[in-house]
Amino acid sequence: MSVIAEENVRGGSVFKEISADDEDNQPTEIESLCMNCYQNGMTRILLTKIPFFKEIIISSFTCPNCSWSNTEIQSAGRIQDQGITYTLNVKSKQDMNREVVKADSATTRIPELDFEIPPYTQKGSLSTIEGLLDRAVAGLEQDQPLRNATAPEVAVKINEFIDKLKKLKEGESGFTLVIDDPSGNSFVENPFAPQKDEALSVSHYKRTPQQDAQLGIKAEDEEEKPSNDIDSMRNEVLTFNTNCPECNAPASTNMKLVQIPHFKEVIIMATNCDDCGHRTNEVKSGGATEELGTKITLHLTDLSDMSRDLLKSETCSILIPELEFELGMAAVGGKFTTLEGLLKDIKDLIVSKNPFTCGDSSTSDRTEKLKLFGQKIDKIMAGDMDVHIVLDDPAGNSYLQNVYAPDPDPEMTTEKYTRTFEQNEDLGLNDMKTEGYQE
Known part of the structure; x- marks a missing residue:
């Protein structure tokens, strides 16, 4: 992290655009311990930018001794303003090929099996729905030899559950996949874009204080600050510090309460970044939700x-x-x-x-x-x-x-x-x- 901070102070960036011709944007190689055979392997880390994900960190580990490999993806960009929930009705074998971005903070559920992968129990991944199921099966099978020796009854039940997951992967029956990510950085592919995907529903929500604390946005015991008087906001522009959504450099956001003729009051927020020149604006309603x-x-x-x-x-x-x-x-x-x-x-x-x-x-x-x-x-x-x-x-x-x-x-x-x-x-x-x- 000190390298990233040093680059940002100098006005540069360690995150480069993906390009086959860019010889400078090469992965960093670090010798590290293989958790499969406990001998030394090689970890390659690449800090880059890709569309939609902004800045990401891609890491790949390979062991030349036992041929074990592992890949991970982590978001290095900002946490989104709202959490997001994807609900997909998987009905065919083609749906298993949908690409999925699952962040560390995301919860994965299959209601039909009462199956849930809690947040922060798996590293972030860029995979398919079939890949998610394969990863879940591999995680359950990992400790089965130990369970067979110490708790045979539990091992039998887990084997039955693994068989159910494998049947879902083979497309023998439809199921519902739910990915709930309070950070808003997960994604499920819509293969029919720009048309609406009838099998996929997307909903955004406001995070709870507990979810904010899990994401490190604020402490659990942090008290809410009293809001400013609305009357004092009508005649002034409020400014608060934030980070640029493009380059993550320090920037400022201006906020103003504006009355639209023949309508109602709205809050206009504008962010200007002096570092990269990015500009964005957003409008939120300043009034209550209407009855209709x-x-x-x-x-x-x-x-x-x-x-x-x-x-x-x-x-x-x-x-x-x-x-x-x-x-x-x-x-x-x-x-x-x-x-x-x-x-x-x-x-x-x-x-x-x-x-x-x-x-x-x-x-x-x-x-x-x-x-x-x-x-x-x-x-x-x-x-x-x-x-x-x-x-x-x-x-x-x-x-x-x-x-x-x-x-x-x-x-x-x-x-x-x-x-x-x-x-x-x-x-x-x-x-x-x-x-x-x-x-």
Whole structure:
């Protein structure tokens, strides 16, 4: 870690982009003990950058004496603002080939077998679903000789359970795979991108104080600081220190409470990095969750629609029915931008920043499909494609400018609806008690 700190002080970075032509970005070799035969082997460590994962540390160990090998991957980037849960219904043999990034802090569960791999019991890995099952089987089989000698009954039950895992790997029956990562740095591949994957559901959540303590963000006994008075925030810009999401250098974030005409108050946060020049902004609602959800549908009929102001909260989903495209809540965070700016963000997220469009993860069919999707987004921004944009926000905190105000907009409809139980669950409203909570 001292080497990393020294490089950052000098303004450089030990994390280099992946490139076959970069002779400087070579792995560091360290002689280390083999935990299989207890003789010396070789560990190779590479600090690099790959799409989506930002900075990572890849380590690989090989032993020339017993041929035992092991690989690990660790995130060296920042912890995400929210935790993430992936729920995948594995129905076919093809699903076993989905690529999975599992961080150290992630919990892996298979509800049908009442099976769970707790966090921090395995190192982070870049694998497939089949690889996760193989790793679980290998872990259970590791101590079986000892169990056969000391606890035969337990060994028999574990053998039965191992057989169940192997049957799942062979695709004899479907099952549900749940990966819950409070750090937000795990990932499950969507092979149908940019279309929605019906078998995969992704949900973001706010971490508990206990999860923050596990991740080292704050101590368990740390008390919450009293919030600032809202009235004092309206006329000032608050600044607090943070780290750049791109280069991890110290940066500052500015926060301001702004009133949007004919709507409500929002909090705008902007981060500027003087080291690498990266800039980012995010918008969060400054008010309460509305009693009803809001669904805004705009029919794009003119190029001037691209300049409409738009507020997308982090709970808002985006749909383009003509492209069979749906972007779930929190995917691009809260945004206060124009319609054109939102479409550019969607294109960057799906096409440019997709980790499965480059390297060993990419396939020609997938790359061509995503390239075609990007061309369709370009046509929409150029006004050459007749589509509808749908903003569906169950919290009711999103907004799209009506250019005909105060008259109704003939190309835009706004629908208020009652949230479902599942939507209230995602927003954390089902367990929220506002009356009689002292009883």
